[in-house]
Amino acid sequence: MSYIEVNGLKKSFTVKKKREKGKLFREKQIVEALKGISFSVDRGELVGYIGPNGAGKSTTVKILSGILTPDGGEATVGGRVPWQERREYVRHIGVVFGQRSQLWWDVPIIDSFSLLKDIYRLSEADYSSRLKELSEALQLEELMRTPLRLLSLGQRMRAELCGSLLHRPELLFLDEPTIGLDAVSKLALRDFLKWENSEHGTTVMLTTHDMEDIAALCSRVMVLGHGRKLYDGKLPELLEKYDTVRTVNVKYDAAHPELVLPEGVSAEWNDSELSLSYSPSKLPTAQLLALLQDAGRISEMTLQPENIDHLIAAMYKEMDL
């Protein structure tokens, strides 16, 4: 049996609408956030969990972290059912919400950590060695005496990570951890997660909208839409399916060389510069290159795959999300 086993998980919410004129009661609408999700994750895996807003990502994380009780289906993490015996279960997991702080706002972060030590009943020795390790890896030593509210977003996220890992959880949930972070902070965060995963074998489940996070971290990705699981596998394989458009920029020595392009290739001239997009499955790249070379002397050329976000957008569109 895998570390995380999820079977047919269901959850729906009742949303009350605004009362219409002339009616006594407000109309209720039932929104199915999860329509029977199943998957399993092994110990030590780094899994990305993606999908458009409202797909049910956060609901899954909330159920698996013991906050919500599902309406149907089963889930076990390390043999425990998250929403039963919540207190025993949460000892073994850590959760970071990108949008929500778990530390105390107005006090130095070291005070928050030391209170967490008491909340989790950690021994002094265990706590101080873990704190030392984490503060080095997250470069928090300088910030320990600063109140949380005075930290930048990137620093705050590092502090949050430290707080959620002090009790050495086996499993770490990250709900949009890189939201709003600058490039340097993002890269540092990714490096840290890789380190924590390889050093301690911590299983990591990550929801995000940033495809770079997934590409950098996760060997496996699950796509969720309308409460259903649509894809479960490796990221490159997923992208291959939707990697249908490529962009080429060519610059010729002379202006406007004669060039006849086959149908289905859109091209735009700007003096001696040409930018075109084509689909490698319809027109082999070699054939296109030959055509371009025949037209004149090329001084510069770039060929790039479509931006990863566009691919995902294309995929969501095809999956009708």
Add this chain to the structure above:
Amino acid sequence: MNTIKLYVRSMGMLMKSHMQYTSSFILQMLTQLVMEGGEMLAVILVVDRFEKVNQWTGGDLYFFFGMMSVSFYTTEIFARGITGDFPSMVRTGRLDTLMLRPRTIFFQVLCSGTDPRRITCIAVGVASLIIGSRMSGVEWSVLKALALTEAVLMSCMLILGLFLIEAIFSIHSVKSVELVNAITYGGRSACQYPTDIYPRPLKILFTVVAPFALTMQVPAAWILGKPLYGWPAWTAFVTPLSGAAVLALMIVLFNRGMKYYRSTGS
């Protein structure tokens, strides 16, 4: 042991947070003093005008007022998480973060709020108790001191229990808490005076439904030597226990209510 230590440390941390904004803190403390002083002034005016309300003299009325102030605001200092912050914790999703920790929700909510500004209100209450007992000529004994301590403690539990009703409502994101306010804040205002001056329905409300009369007034009246409703002396020690009973029942209901917590979107 660990639990008590954690509570004390959490409170210390919250105090530290309050002290980050010192001038605002002091100003608000003074505001509280003026407000609670105003409440007391109302009683003073009543006493000045009527001298006696039924069997109760001015000193008795100050004593009852003091009982309520001390109990109510002590609860607000030590359990602000329940009496004030809980609905917003549900709305903003802060409750989610508490659910991720290996402690009971009730305890964590208790640890997550204090209102130290209320200390001035308690000062007014204590002053009122002292003035009242002097004016009414109370002869203090160990037994009476014990009765007073029990009454304040049990009244705090009762008030906490009543505020838990509001908390239970807000778990289900029901915003109509005004009905509950009628017995919490309404109870505070009404039961500053002994309940036997009120018409029957109110008497029943504050003796049976929200039993302020049982937890604070029966013992207070016994201390003053004028038993409430003419009940015997032993009731002064037994009826206050209803406060603990209400709190215990509400904690059970609160825990059951948490099973239906549905969190907010993110």
